[in-house]
Amino acid sequence: MAGGVPLPLKKLMEHFASLPGIGRKSAQRLAFHLLDIPEEEARSFAESILEARKAIHCCKVCQNFTDREVCEICGSDQRDPSVICVVENPKDVLAFERMQEYQGLYHVLHGLISPLDGVGPDQIRIKELLTRLQDTRVTEIIMATNPTIEGEATAMYISKLLLPLGLKVTRLAFGIPIGGELEYADSVTLGKALENRVDMG
């Protein structure tokens, strides 16, 4: 970009452009927007970033983001402590909670085992999951990592640790999405759907 962009504005644009999914043009638009809105709103935005970073950490039980020592879900007596759903990251917890049907607890791994990226079992929160199993109320672990190579490998690795403990370990069903059309399903999804077909009798 040629002259006419003062440095502090340029810096702000660069910060926006560093965010995922925000291109150069959007970053420019967002930076100008923050100069246009009332001073107080812009300050409040900046402070919400600092405040979130200061207040948010991982729940000491499930490792999900929280501003308490033990998160709202782990601390609730409305949830079923016998089931733990294991997910890759906090966004997955939000997806489950939006559904408003799951009543069990969660465990957030904060990553997946990925030897190519140098991420081994010790770099994700697996030992924190094992610690939780000292709670004898736990009977089922739902492996809800994504159906990717890393997601499958991680689910497999953890299930091999848990099965000898006599726990029920399940995996989320993968198949044709509801509302999807067979015609457009990729072969891998269609294969999964066929393999895991359910008896209608």
Place this chain on the structure above:
Amino acid sequence: MAGGVPLPLKKLMEHFASLPGIGRKSAQRLAFHLLDIPEEEARSFAESILEARKAIHCCKVCQNFTDREVCEICGSDQRDPSVICVVENPKDVLAFERMQEYQGLYHVLHGLISPLDGVGPDQIRIKELLTRLQDTRVTEIIMATNPTIEGEATAMYISKLLLPLGLKVTRLAFGIPIGGELEYADSVTLGKALENRVDMG
């Protein structure tokens, strides 16, 4: 969104969602991103907002955003002081500067006359433009407001003020965009292109 989102994180999501062009899902993704990146980067982002708000104000000559008293363009001896290009907002200046062909100066109105929105000539930076005309080097004013009703009305209003002063007042050409196809041009654009046809002889 159901439980599981601590308040400081929710606030950060809401701030992102208040930005133009950022929906709920993107806001969520961006908020989680700011919790994932190194503490130092998040802090630097927040500070860039505060710093931009503190350092950036309007150039006392052209009213474009700057961190100096007189902006880089107005202060440059490489620019032609005889031409002033009048635009609606600072983003338009960036568009011109990207072109790297215009060598004159700018004047940023920070809005357009719009009686329906209660914006009259006194609410935009017209008197600041008139003040600049005391500089007798100015010979041409290019009206580069958008080809909208408000943009046209503003260009018309200003040209009526300037023409009696013996200045050359020009308007940006509007027509078929380069690379565009006649087939898809709307009638108003096509009409403009026909009306302003140029002699090829």
